[in-house]
Amino acid sequence: MQPSSVLALVSGGVSGLGLAVAQRVVADGGKVALFDVNDDKGADAVAALGPANARYFRTDVADEDAVVASVAAARQFLGGLTLAVNCAGILGAGRVLGKEAPMPLATFRNTVLVNLVGSFNIAKAAADVMQHNPPGNDGERGLIVNTASVAAYEGQIGQSAYAASKAGVVGMTLPMARELARFGIRVMTIAPGVFWTPMVDGMSEAVRQSLSASVPFPSRLGQPEEFADTVAFLLRNLYLNGEVIRLDGAVRLASK
Numbered sequence: 001m002q003p004s005s006v007l008a009l010v011s012g013g014v015s016g017l018g019l020a021v022a023q024r025v026v027a028d029g030g031k032v033a034l035f036d037v038n039d040d041k042g043a044d045a046v047a048a049l050g051p052a053n054a055r056y057f058r059t060d061v062a063d064e065d066a067v068v069a070s071v072a073a074a075r076q077f078l079g080g081l082t083l084a085v086n087c088a089g090i091l092g093a094g095r096v097l098g099k100e101a102p103m104p105l106a107t108f109r110n111t112v113l114v115n116l117v118g119s120f121n122i123a124k125a126a127a128d129v130m131q132h133n134p135p136g137n138d139g140e141r142g143l144i145v146n147t148a149s150v151a152a153y154e155g156q157i158g159q160s161a162y163a164a165s166k167a168g169v170v171g172m173t174l175p176m177a178r179e180l181a182r183f184g185i186r187v188m189t190i191a192p193g194v195f196w197t198p199m200v201d202g203m204s205e206a207v208r209q210s211l212s213a214s215v216p217f218p219s220r221l222g223q224p225e226e227f228a229d230t231v232a233f234l235l236r237n238l239y240l241n242g243e244v245i246r247l248d249g250a251v252r253l254a255s256k
Contacts, residue, residue, distance in 0.1 A: 152191060
């Protein structure tokens with residue numbers, strides 16, 4: 001898929017990893033629809049990217065009907081859809097047995113709804129549109145990129161809900177890629193390590209330095225642009241399908 005022909009939908013697209021992907025798509029000559037729930041950041045992102053290149057759609061990814069409606073509107077704005085990137089997510093931090101009481105089921109449920117169900121909602125709605133695209137090289141009609149986390153493999157104490165949700169994203173990658181292969185739609189997942197995103201902004205400098213030191217090489221937090229670079233690589237290499245790529249500087253999370 002040529003970068004200049006990319007018509008992209010990015011959930012969680014107004015900040016962090018999603019915004020970096022949107023910036024890369026536009027820089028390469030494509031157009032992007034930004035799905036998020038932060039109206040102010042959405043307006044800022046569109047202003048920065050250019051209203052001819054980007055549009056914001058307020059979308060709760062866990063709401064099936066809202067996602068279907070937003071995907072239809074995004075398709076109209078973009079003039080098609082060839083790339084969907086799932087970056088919307090929440091931490092859902094908390095211990096199963098907290099100091100005051102066990103974790104409320106609502107915390108676990110909401111984390112899974114946003115991170116896993118939300119990714120599925122976007123993927124299936126995007127695939128429903130992509131299946132009608134004219135075939136490109138090797139018959140490709142589109143690419144879906146999900147975002148997991150290294151926590152899917154080495155979840156830390158306090159990450160039971162988050163790790164479970166991201167492990168679900170990892171688990172659906174291959175069967176979804178196998179099913180959508182007959183339509184020429186590829187499915188890939190990126191599992192980032194410790195990245196500099198709005199989730200990290202609220203941490204103290206000491207905590208950020210500790211996180212950086214835990215990464216073997218390079219010993220720093222990942223940059224959102226490096227995530228966007230990986231998406232761009234996936235676009236170019238059609239033989240990548242049904243796989244999870246760890247983007248983590250060789251970090252392996254300790255128990256806490």
